[in-house]
Amino acid sequence: MKSTHLRYEEDAGAYRTEPTLFVNGKRLPSSLSSRARPNQTLLDFLRVECKLTGSKLGCGEGGCGACTVLVSRLSGKGRVVHVAVNACLFPVLAADGCHVTTIEGIGSFKHDGSTLQSNFDRNGEAKEDYLHPIQRVMIDFHGSQCGYCTPGIIMALYGLFADNEPNAKHLEEHLDGNLCRCTGYRPIWDAARSLCGDVEETVGPCGTPCRQCPEREDCTMDCNVKDKAVCSSTASKVNAYQTVLREKHSDDWWKQPTAMFPTELLDEGLQNQLTKPLKVCDDSIHNGGTWYQPTSLLDLLSLIETHNEAGVKLVVGNTEVGIETKFKHAIYSTMIHPSRSIPGLYDVSTPDDFLVIGSCASLSSLQSTCHQLMSDESEARKAKTARPIHDMLRWFASTQIRNVACIGGNLVTASPISDMNPMLASMRGVLTLAKHDRGEVARRQINVSDFFTGYRSVAMHTNEIIECVSVPLLRDRFEYVSPFKQARRREDDISIVTAGMRLSVTVSCGNKWSIDSISLAFGGVAPTTILAQETMAYLTGREFSEASFDGARRVLQDELRMPDDVPGGQPQYRLTLASSFLYKFFLYCAGELVKDVGDSPGKYPPLPVVEDEASSGAAGFISAAKPSITGTQTYPEPKVAAGLESEKYGDVIRSKPMAAVAAKGQSKEDLVGKPATHASGPLHCTGEALYADDIPSSDSLLHGSLILATQCHSTLESIDVSPALQIPGVAGAFTHEDIIKLGGDNRMGPILLDDVAFLQVGEQVGFVGQVLGIVVADSQEIAEKGARAVSTTYSELDGNAIVSIEDAILANSFWTDFRHTIQRGDVDDALKQSEVDGKKLVVVEGSFRSGGQEHFYLEPNSTLAVPSESATNLTIYASTQAPTKTQDFVARVTNTPAARVVVRMKRMGGGFGGKETRSVFSSVACAVAAKLTNRPCRLTMNRDTDMATTGGRHAFLAKYKAGALVADDGSVKLHAFSVQLFNNGGCKFDLTGPVLDRALFHVDNCYMWPNFRAVGTPCRTSQPPHTAFRGFGGPQGMAVTEHVMDHLAQACNVSGDQLRRTNMYTLQDCTPFGMRFGGKFTGKWNVPSMFDRLYSDLDIPGRRAAASEFNKKTNVHLYTDGTVLVSHGGTEMGQGLHTKVCQVAAQAFGIPLDDVYVNDSSTDKVANTIPSAASMSTDLYGMATLDACQKILKRIKVIRESLPADAPLKDVAKKAFFDRIDLTAHGFFAGKLGRTAFTEIGSFLTYICSTEVDDDRCGFDWAMEKPEDFDDTQPENSWKGHPFNYFTQGVAFAEVEIDVLTGNHKTIRADVLVDVGSSINPAIDIGQIEGAYIQGVGWCTTEEVVYADSDHTWIRPRARVFTTGPGTYKIPAFNDVPETFNVSLLEDASNPFAVHSSKAVGEPPFFLGTSVFYAIKDAVKAARTSDDYFEFRMPATSERIRMACGDYISEECIAAGKASSFQPKGSY
């Protein structure tokens, strides 16, 4: 049929030239919508043009969810449909005719008319607040810490509940597109579940809801174990909250997304206009090409043909094209986005015997159609065909991605690790391709299996598109399909290996089950999706039996074997996975066959025999249910405890004089000790919290992009910025020469001035990504284009770049001046003996490696530098943990007096140590540009730049020799430990030395080693400078000890639990660096008793048996209205510091918490601050706040006494003001750094951690010689000082399940008990513990930093970091939280050495996360066929787990004879 279609180039009036955009209920004026550009993301448009900064940029690649918004449109069926999308990938022009809701639109902390909320509820009563229930619960459940992820998570939930009744199952299936680096997810889970109607009241076998049962205490039912989910406080809290929420909020909230859909968009007239095609040309300086949105297939095909030669791109979900344009800098002059009104393209249907999927149908619509088909029992074949597709889609990307991405995009991208392509190939899918041919649509068909012709190439002409995919329905019996996927992380991760397998069996004449047809399609084992033809041929016609599949496995291994340097690496693991999948498929089909044969086995041949033990192997994570998370959080009754302040202020605190100040209308409540919600919670949850990138600036604002070195191990020969300066919109490009012109000092570094702001020509490049300069321009996009245009040349040095610790050892590349030793006794002599006091000495020797870790704070480094008074003054708004350090280096490098540089920091979207020193470099670069252009400049790093340049946690290598004495009765005592620690410092010193020192202080962990020597050698390599990270070397040190304890336990033939418990420090002991546990250290030593408590409460021996069967100065201002403003030197990065400081001040004055406000951290208010790090901020700023409060209270004492006893604070303050009393006080408290030490019992961990205070309690001088008058009854090394103030202590237990065939793992349960002293805010402390724990779990499991080193020669250039975004670097996701996660704070804990008897909490529990690592190691040990000692390296990736399990399958996949020494490759 000939059709009259638009001739776009000729018929100028035929299309609209401006999109119709609605945001938060309002239609955007033409002045705004006309600014939407073809290659612009919705996020950029919302933030830059609409000034809606609530949606955040966390990664720009769809991997973190911080940018999530809701897009709603009217479907063809007249229904409003809502989808949550990643605004960082969603093209703004694709929102034409849609309504976009952002976090600002759904509720507001203070009603200012900017949201859609009315001031009144439906009964006409004034509303208490304007928060949507989702926002409300996130605040009340402590779901936000730094708050950067919060708007995205709220919008994801909003999207989920917009189209679905809030229900827990939906949560578990769909909360997969958002990451949070702070909370550990548990409070977010609780908040979300409290919104769901179906969080069931669990009923015990007796029929009574457990939590309501009056006899629960006495109940002897199995289910009534307090630590069981049914009785969990999480469940009851969630249930109780639901009731409150329901009463307070009407169901109208849930109708909000549809209710606020603009009525204009429902109007037929507008809808008719929208049926016109759209054409938008970018004539701005961005030159972003032309966007077409055709409304018929023929027009679409015609456009493709017309623009084919000049470069045209079909764009549907943009999840692939968006990555190509942003990260690979692809430029398309024409982009074509098919209108949803094109018949067939977006539909999924089941005509005849086929499932037909429109090529542009979103994956979520496909998933939901499959779900419907699966539930229709009357259509068995459709249900059967739909299931594997549905199951694979559950683990495909994230909800936000699936909501927009289409099947055509997945096919045409032809990624070798596509998940759908192997599935469709194995299911014998057929593609219909369409093109324009002389005014008509011409079609042809091709099998999916024939479509992939090579690496990312397909058998499709450039003028063709895929119209649809047709999948034949499966037979109702005896035909089976199963999807397989193994990824680094279960949720939102691309596959390492993926497969789709189909098999049909028939009864052969020998009365056997034989395979009549089989398709085995794989991804991740070749440059493209492939069918394993040889293996298929081998199996076809053979008997369906384990023996046939055994033979087939060997054929498959020959067919798929990969070279050692295969791109992507992991050849042995990938082959093992493919082989294991095949075995799993056999097990799956065998199980299904049993079901099909059903009750009439006699009618059929005998079924293949499968051992019971093996049958569980059929399961994999694809078919696994996404578990709900449950658990308890318990803490002692809140109390105001007196700590260090009682030493300073005597009884004043204890006798609570401030309660007397509290009078009518004021808080009579104690605030210290209460689980108050995060002070910024409401602002986080409404998107009103401002981060550095959100701070409004003037129209003259310039955006910066760094010029980075593209190779290292070379000399920078030249930099030519002229190509950048020629780009319209570029305002400047600055290098080292410009710093010289400014008269600035280029040198930088926190300890050694061995680093530079901008590398100078002629100098050696330290690392790939080193900063060479900065380009500033009118937009971010142009600045980036400018930075890429800068031309640089290098001359390569001889030899290879030193990348790993092993490279550094070979090349002697160390900072030798910083090599430190802690020594007690004579280790060498002790290890030479064979027997001591009749006990046999058992000696072990080996090595242990732990990997690096990326901070992955959700907010990338960001700085706004504002010059004033002809750029003689600079105000820097920076996301930094170190305002003073930033001020210092900005002043030095820009040659500006420090007094003229003010650094301000309101909040950070996470820091974790990563913004202590490394943030300063980006702030300095931005300041240089601001000073030289005399215009405000903003530099917000892209995630990949941030990850490539800022360094992370240090990787460690330990070489050790250790001995223990075994007595005749089998008891074992540690005797001697000699260990050499090496850490990979990267190319500059930064904090490498102190981090290594900390590891030395922790490598004893909690164990008494009578003879001990630890030597630390910092290694210089070509990696970016590594820096502080939660725990600061402590975790790395302790991880070594735990490895050694395992080694010794095995060698001495005792249980790890026993070895650890019997060798823990006692009060009589002291550490190798001379610190006693009794004596001067008067804190409680709780580790042994905490250990015993968890050990018996959790019945560890019983569980083991069961398993074997299967983070200084402060100003306080009192205002005459009785409110208090606190400014302190600490920085808020989510750790709740401001909240705790408010609690301390409110408690001191006896006023409500809301009357205390913490201002920005600013160098003009508090000078010479120290960074917020080492978990000591509350210790420091809490005490300093109290000091300032006490000064004011002392001054107003007379006034207060002259007024009636119940006079409110504001009256006291007013009178004091008129009496000319200074109501501002400056508090001061000094302190130093801390220690963390731990012990681990297999999967069971304990640790101790401390912060340092007074000089006599917190100094350690490495070089100090033993004084002649040293009292030899004092511990060895104690003349060097007393490094730590107190110990934060804790124990943890973890239980995991591993899949021995794939290496997949999940944490079934974790129990954590921590002594945080007397908590100032238990909710915040528990939040810190959970967040640290999950970060620790990430470090030791899924988070693997990979460099182009000798183990990864497929990455170029050498020394480049490969893991530069959420796509390649996997922090834990929602689904990685332990299924049962119990966290308790120790009762009766006190600490006389810190404010209100509290303790540092931010860092210590990090190490407890490694309980998961040791549990995995135990599980691997149990699965191994050999009892030999093995070095199980960190992190325990799925590859290390699988390969360490070491069965015949993995052995076949490793080169002959190498299986026993095989170690998966890693970057250390």
Ligand SMILES: Cc1cc2nc3c(=O)[nH]c(=O)nc-3n(C[C@H](O)[C@H](O)[C@H](O)COP(=O)(O)OP(=O)(O)OC[C@H]3O[C@@H](n4cnc5c(N)ncnc54)[C@H](O)[C@@H]3O)c2cc1C
């Ligand atoms: C965070 C993230 C996670 C991901 N996770 C996974 C995963 O787990 N598994 C996986 O397999 N993939 C994954 N992907 C890849 C991606 O989601 C898929 O490839 C997706 O299906 C692409 O669809 P799209 O509509 O976004 O394509 P687009 O980006 O719009 O287009 C991609 C390509 O396909 C072409 N194209 C699109 N539709 C058609 C058509 N009908 N006919 C002809 N050409 C067409 C385009 O011209 C372009 O060349 C992920 C991507 C991201 C960003």
Ligand code: FES
């Ligand atoms: S910023 Fe969009 S997903 Fe991360």
Ligand code: FES
């Ligand atoms: S609160 Fe989630 S990233 Fe900080």
